[in-house]
């Protein structure tokens with residue numbers, strides 16, 4: 001199948017975990033009602049994006065309440081679901097920023113633990129140090145679907161082009177990056193990063209972000225987005241809660257790669273990137 005409908009859910013995240021889970025379920029249902037076959041949630045959609053909340057909101061696979069809801073709804077609605085991300089606890093007590101991915105029968109088909117932790121300090125604007133609380137993941141995440149291979153990364157991961165090129169060299173055609181940019185780096189870099197990764201790799205890129213809450217300790221930029229292999233924006237939300245549904249046409253990837261064969265023109269005799277683990 002060369003075309004499918006992608007749905008992004010941009011939801012408002014509160015301090016109430018149960019409410020967040022309920023809201024996510026409601027929005028997934030709406031996206032499915034609107035015809036989405038692959039639905040995406042934002043980064044940390046069940047928990048405010050703040051280190052002090054992550055340990056308390058963390059849950060383990062497979063018994064966590066958020067994880068169970070995601071599996072149930074993907075089965076009920078017969079959709080692929082990229083469950084944004086949530087704080088995940090392993091059996092050693094490490095906490096990760098993790099995206100759980102489900103197929104149309106509610107089976108888990110992928111689990112991405114954010115590889116690059118968001119440790120930044122932009123003077124006078126924003127500081128964040130995920131590594132104070134979170135551990136980092138160590139693997140690429142690629143899932144097989146009936147449409148194509150789909151890559152998954154989380155937020156700050158998008159700033160590392162090697163990761164995306166590696167996924168594309170492994171045959172990925174669509175890359176989903178649940179994210180929560182902020183009011184400093186969002187206006188400056190958000191669109192640019194999604195357009196650039198799509199253009200560099202001639203793939204579709206998409207992200208769902210939390211809706212903006214001006215009273216939160218970390219203010220999300222919102223602007224959930226889909227970019228295409230030509231580097232253009234296919235659709236984008238504003239800062240409010242909302243759902244974006246767009247058709248993904250995989251034929252466009254083949255056409256553009258035929259006309260502008262940059263992946264064929266790689267000088268692998270001169271340079272190469274490889275996975276070390």
Ligand SMILES: O=C(O)CCC(=O)C(=O)O
Pocket residue numbers: 043117118154155156157159179180181182185186189
């Ligand atoms: O890279 C950025 O500017 C934002 C990253 C971020 O918010 C995150 O990784 O959660």
